[in-house]
Amino acid sequence: MxxxxxxxxxxxxxxxxxxxxxxxxxxxxxxxxxxxxxxxxxxxxxxxxxxxxxxxxxxKEKITLVLARETDSRTKELLEQRLKAFLGQEKRIELKIDGSIIGGFVAQTEDCLIDASVKKYLNQLKMVSLGEI
Amino acid sequence: MDKIEQFKRQLEEKEFEPKMDEIGTVIESGDNVVKANGLRDVENFELVEFEGRQVFGLALNLEEYETGIIVLGKGSAIKEGDVVKRTKKTLSVPVGEGLIGRVVDPLGRPLDGKGKIESKINNPVERLAPSVIERQPVDKPLHTGILAIDGLIPIGRGQRELILGDRGIGKTAIALDMIINQKEEKNRPVCVYVACGQKKSKLKRLIKTLEDKGAMEYTIVVAAFADDPASFLYLAPYAGCAIGEYFRDNKKDAVIVYDDLTKQSWAWREISLVLRRPPGREAYPGDIFYLHSRLLERAAKLSKAQGGGSLTALPIVETQAGDISGYIPTNVISITDGQIFLDSALFYKGQRPSLDIGRSVSRVGSKAQVPGMKKIAGTLKLDLAQFQDLERFSEFTEELDPQTRQMLERGKRMRELLKQEDLTPLSFEKEIAVIFAGTKGYLDDLPLEKIQQFKKDLIEELVAPSLDILDVIREKEQLDSKTEGELEEVIKRVKKSYGA
Structure with missing residues (x-):
């Protein structure tokens, strides 16, 4: 080996x-x-x-949460709770700020990705208008 | 206003809810092969997408913790740590009538600059071959327009006939002649030409020839060039097959040329070695036989209940120094229903096509031969084989009885008669007339060097509007005694101009 x-x-x-x-x-x-x-x-x-x-x-134990900008602690907490319920309670959340996603959020673990960003939404709109999807 | 309304309606049909994608992370990337972890439930041959790179890949090696992926595009853009996403789709290509006359890559994307492919149907690249129940024996001929092939080793629709020989001795030319010859054929099949690992200049020339001869009207070209990633070379024959299968499954006839499978084997060997699959003989992976058998099994003549369509496969394999017993040639010989072997020695002696009669065979095609051809060329192969033996024997002795001498003279003339220049295919009725002249001994008293000219003159005479011999043969597909008599008269008339 x-x-x-x-x-x-x-x-x-x-x-x-x-x-x-x-x-x-x-x-x-x-x-x-x-x-x-x-x-x-x-x-x-x-x-x-x-x-x-x-x-x-x-x-394995990490959820990377990407937001477009800093948000208030209440929203953050709510989002974290929902994500943990969905992706695993024992996981810890690492927060990243990335303005390129414009809005919404992206959550990523080792083997799954939830892209609820405005960037993705706009990209889909573009593809629909070009007849690609 | 209308456009906005239309766009609104378009949007309403789509779903934009965020979904959970199953992903993995690239841990190794090189030589257009990527290893990724994650992708827990990925399936074999599933299409995966490299996020943000606009490149797709094909999952091939499913291991406990890693997945081996071949990149379908520019692999250099992919970096360690990139996210790779499942698409839950198997690789498929657009198929249908809209592809006819087009040049596409193995993913079905146009390469000819003629705009988008008009096709709403996609077929998976990997599919199971039709079962025994769904098939029927080959019963319709596929005329190649090459005298030696249609007379000696006939091909049937739904057959798999291998063309093999050294490089540059006319393998592609045979396939090209076959495609061009379909132009005037009854129930013309759709032709698919798969260029696997070809030079761009060669393919450009080939397409130009097809266009000039009006053959692109019914031909589709699937191209994976020599500088394309190995994954494209590996997939091109399968993509071409999926395109051909559409016609087979829709009650039509199609012919597919794989030019050539040697290069596909090399590509698969390259991929397998990079994926660290155990190498076997000549470093090919263990499934190299399966690579070709599962492809060629998809060529079939379907039963009437299935629509009666057919897909004929003409794979091309390159030999090294005429060695027919190489690994890939023997594999493909055992899969196919016969082979056309081109001999470089004959080629350099000026025989075109350089067909080695002894080593070429068609296992099922004679059953599909038209009655007229069967009647006049039935014993031709045996006669020529005997002539070759006699010719070798006669080199050692000068004392030959008149019967043997006559056999030798006729054999020499038949060999000369079967010579044919590239891009000059003959329709089967012309072939019947020409072979008839040879086998009935009308050429025995003609000088050897005048045989080719005689052939041309005879055809010119036969196509004259005042004669209907060719039309009758074409219509009846056989040579009845009345037509035979008329043909004999024409042959004698042409011979007179040679002073014979």
Whole structure:
């Protein structure tokens, strides 16, 4: 297996096994992985695997919410509640401001995307007028 | 005002509610192949869209955590981290009458600058071939206009006949002649020419020839050029097949030329290696046979209950130094219903088409041959094969009995008679008349170098408005004794001008 693929595979497995586990169990799993890598003379891969596993876990648990501009905390809170109910309660929301979406919002997780932006609406209007959809 | 109302109505029909899209993220991109994670429920051969890049891809490798995607367009625009979205659609191309006379790419987009394709029907590029129940044996001939092919290795509508040979010895020319010859045919089939990995200049010349001969009126060209991504070369034959299938399924006849499948195999090998599929013989992936079998199985003659339409496939495969036992040639030979093998040695000796009679065969076409042709050319292949053996034998001896000598002389004349220049296809009634003159021995006393001129003169004489021999043969599709007598008279008359 190529090094990059090996790191990705190990990182995925590690992230899945440690998900929701208490700290001592996590530590134990990592120590066992270290033993395994040592036996295969690949201990040097551990820091990269840990880094990659962290990124993977963060990506899995993240909802990126894009708004066109800063909005009041009440609207934000309502939006977050609805999104969590829809995409997963345990996920954390990362807010981004991007004026190019003009209005509305875009919510994205690792495997789904809700585009409720004005930009998309206008693009669809353009395509309808050009007869492309 | 009207336009605003029209636009309003257009908008009312559309739904603009935000939807949840299933997405993935690009983790690796290179050589027009992308790896993405996410895309949890993506299906094999599903079309995916690279958000914001206006490029589509085709999901091919579904692994536990990753999906291998071939990019259908400019792959260099795609970067790591880009969002890739499911479309929940399989790849399809526009099909229908609106494509006739057009040049399109494997995605059905026009390449000829003649504007939008007028077609409301889309057919999936990958489809199952008709079942055994839906088929019927080949019973109608497909005339290529090439004497040697129609006489010796006839092709039927719905058949799959491979054309193979080294590069530059006339494989495309045979396909081109066949297309041009359909112009005057009864129940003219729609022709689809798939250029797979061809040079743009070559295709330009080919289209120009088709236009000049008036053949673009019933021809569709699907083009994937040599500088297109491997995904286009891989898809072009399937796209062409989907276009041809539309006519087959709508009770019509269609012919498709895949020029050539060697380049498609190379493209599929390239894609498979980049997708890290295990390489096998000559680094081709394990499914290289299936790549061609599932394509060529879609050529069929449908039963009457299914409308009776047909799709004839003429795949072209390139050999290396005449090696017919190469990996791809043997694969495709075993899939098809026969092959036309072009020999480079014969080509350089000046024989056009450089058909190797011994190694060419048509397994089902003779059943579809018109009765007239069957009658006069029935034993022609055997006679020519015997002549070739005798010719080789005669190189070692000078003492030959008169019967053998006569057989040799007739064989030489028949070989000369079957020579035919490119772009000069003959209608089947003319072919019958010409072959009749040869097999009945009327050319035996003519000098070898005058055979070609005699052929031309005979045809000129036969097309004279005062004669109806060709019309009768065309009408009845056979040579009755009265027509035979008339034909003999014309042949004798032409021969007189040669002093014979």
């Amino acid at each position: 190529k090094t990059k693929t090996a790191i990705t595979t190990w990182a995925r497995v590690l992230a899945m096994m440690t998900k929701g586990q208490p700290e001592p169990v996590k530590k134990k799993i990592i120590l066992r992985l270290r033993e395994q890598l040592k036996r295969k003379k690949k201990e040097y891969l551990l820091p990269k695997i840990l880094e990659s596993a962290d990124k993977y876990a963060a990506r």
